[in-house]
Amino acid sequence: MLSDRFRSSYLDYFQRLQERTLDEQEVPAIVSDVTAELEDLRLRYQAGQVTEAGLAYGRTQIRDLLQRLIDGCELTTQTRRTIDRLVVDSLPRSLLSAPGRYTQDWFSVHEEHWCRHFGHLAGQPGLQAVEIGSFEGRSACWIVQNLLVGENSRLICIDPFTDYPGQEANFDHNVRAAGCAERIVKLRGRSQQLLPYLAAESYDFIYVDGSHQVLDVLQDAAMCWRLVRPGGLLVFDDYEHSLFPNSFGMSAGPAIDTFLVSRVKISLTVAFGAVAGMDR
Template sequence: MTIACADPWAACQDYLATTCWCHEDVPQPDVNRRYALVLWTFAECLAAQTILEIGIGPTAASGCTFLHHLAQRPHGHLLSVDIDPTLPLPVYRALAVQCGVAWTVIHGDSLEVAVPLSPGAVDLLYIDGNHDAVHAEGDLLKFLPYLRPGGYLLIDDFPPQKGLGLGRPAIDAMIPGHLHLAHAVPHGNGRLVWQRPL
């Protein structure tokens, strides 16, 4: 770890507020903090060392949250897939270097690219790429086998507004007992959370 800080979550929040979200037209600090806190909490409670992320985004908020978490781990490795070859922006690549975290970036359509991982190698899988029905179904089917027993799956913007492909019963059968953390309680889309049984 090359970032020395007494409170890595506080450092992460400061970074997100001043680097990732500082250009927002409508500041929404509480929403942003909750967005990052969910990711942080699940990564921390697993002491995740290998994280696979689908969808980097122009402000790389999830990636930067994971980098701050992984900076506290001796073998932290973030793998991210994005169709946009300009992502992550250089400022976020620099953060990975500063954190001493290996960041493998794979460019291409998530349904077509190969990821250099063995099945069961991932502690935390975060899916936040294309939210159309084909990818909602396809990303889950393709990347779920990489999640280790006991690892966490998180899907952003679930259920996706453009549909689920497989449909809800099939999803429920694949990942039985998943939680839905709604952005607007008690309904509305939000985060799907599931832990692969040990």
């Protein structure tokens, strides 16, 4: 998605933000790089060299960098306003026109895959589901509106809601705005703390999109394996995620492989995700 020219600089900016060695004097150069990359993405999309999903993904990567600049650097008011304008420019149009309070959209570009692979669940009564890592509720609302439409179906959403101030309020608003509040149960906290309280072999569908740290993924996988019913679906997101390749270790793939190799084969893979079918 990001051009080769920009990608190396992009990763360097993240590394230096992590090390806190980047200061405001360098921000104009970063803004210039980002502006050029946004234009390059637009032109490549118009030329058919980048898909709509790739365009949205690239813009979201850029937006994440800009937000980390705002959060991690001491900036003047003018510089902050400049970056805020770029944040808006980097947002996919769907965010700007959506009725909900969303700051990112990593899910919509994959709805087609979800419909293809999980559409058979739609309309089944009494489905019980769990989502680990609900963020602002976009995927949760989609799951409820498109899959858990059968009578007495329910989704449990687990998230610590600590990514940014107001995240939980945005989640609550989005769930209400989408008309999903009656079918969603929100549990605030880390999955490792909350999953042990859920009943074993009681869930038909579990979507794991929480922390991508290896130990966290392994713990989530083991705990969710206990919860999912025989014949149920255990879905891992970001199996091949490459936003922070190598040095940032954000792909959940290695941890998923480690768990599944002794449990069950991966039944199918989709863009930025993996699905493991239960076989007990």
